[in-house]
Amino acid sequence: MDLYDVMRTTAAVREFTDDPLPDSVLHTILDNARFAPSGGNRQGTRVVIVRDAATRARLVEITEPGARRYHAQKRVGETPWSALVPSRVTDEEVAVTPVPAAVTEPIRKAAVVLVMCVDLSAVAALDKDLDRVGVVAGASVYPFVWNVLLAARNEGFGGTITTMAVAQEPALKELLGIPDQYAVAAVVPLGKPVKQLTRLGRAEVAELTHLEHWEGGPLQELRRA
Numbered sequence: 001m002d003l004y005d006v007m008r009t010t011a012a013v014r015e016f017t018d019d020p021l022p023d024s025v026l027h028t029i030l031d032n033a034r035f036a037p038s039g040g041n042r043q044g045t046r047v048v049i050v051r052d053a054a055t056r057a058r059l060v061e062i063t064e065p066g067a068r069r070y071h072a073q074k075r076v077g078e079t080p081w082s083a084l085v086p087s088r089v090t091d092e093e094v095a096v097t098p099v100p101a102a103v104t105e106p107i108r109k110a111a112v113v114l115v116m117c118v119d120l121s122a123v124a125a126l127d128k129d130l131d132r133v134g135v136v137a138g139a140s141v142y143p144f145v146w147n148v149l150l151a152a153r154n155e156g157f158g159g160t161i162t163t164m165a166v167a168q169e170p171a172l173k174e175l176l177g178i179p180d181q182y183a184v185a186a187v188v189p190l191g192k193p194v195k196q197l198t199r200l201g202r203a204e205v206a207e208l209t210h211l212e213h214w215e216g217g218p219l220q221e222l223r224r225a
């Protein structure tokens with residue numbers, strides 16, 4: 001596929017056919033994704049490849065508490081899991097919130113589930129001393145994760161970055177034997193999409209750009225020379 005077509009049509013895929021994703025194709029996907037950048041080229045990303053049904057069933061259990069809170073907050077109009085705004089949702093309200101099938105079924109049904117980890121001992125977190133949630137460490141793993149999804153799209157497969165399970169990271173690490181110094185960045189179900197979306201809802205360039213200064217106005221579309 002053309003690169004721009006891949007970039008513009010790599011949607012979040014949560015419904016999969018029964019088609020397998022053979023190890024040979026998975027190897028091709030990872031063999032291309034590994035060219036992602038990382039801070040200092042330290043390449044601290046590791047991928048646990050899960051196909052086993054019992055492991056997936058446990059992954060679903062681990063995913064549910066984070067997802068339950070996410071959807072309880074979403075129901076009342078909060079930004080779920082906000083690092084800025086405290087939640088007003090009670091534990092009792094969370095406890096009675098159902099977890100949608102769209103959260104659990106991809107983990108059960110995708111051809112394979114990739115658990116993306118990053119070695120925190122290899123990451124330069126330039127924002128670690130700031131009085132806000134860290135974002136820089138993620139930049140050493142998410143380019144790899146996104147490359148996996150781009151490569152999967154190119155091979156006719158798809159999936160989604162999911163993060164609900166990370167709320168229970170200790171259980172996740174125990175399940176998969178992930179060493180202490182690693183953080184889990186995402187759980188990515190991958191398989192053959194039931195349907196392929198090709199028109200994604202995204203902000204225009206003018207909505208997300210500021211020329212020279214935050215007050216500087218947007219970059220408008222211009223005819224290229």
Ligand SMILES: Cc1cc2nc3c(=O)[nH]c(=O)nc-3n(C[C@H](O)[C@H](O)[C@H](O)COP(=O)(O)O)c2cc1C
Nearest residue numbers: 010011012013014102103160161162163164200201
């Ligand atoms: C950091 C991050 C976390 C996400 N977590 C989840 C998740 O836990 N579960 C899920 O179903 N989708 C998750 N998504 C997928 C987003 O919901 C999806 O990318 C977005 O809604 C755009 O969907 P579209 O590409 O189909 O338009 C996540 C995406 C990102 C980038």
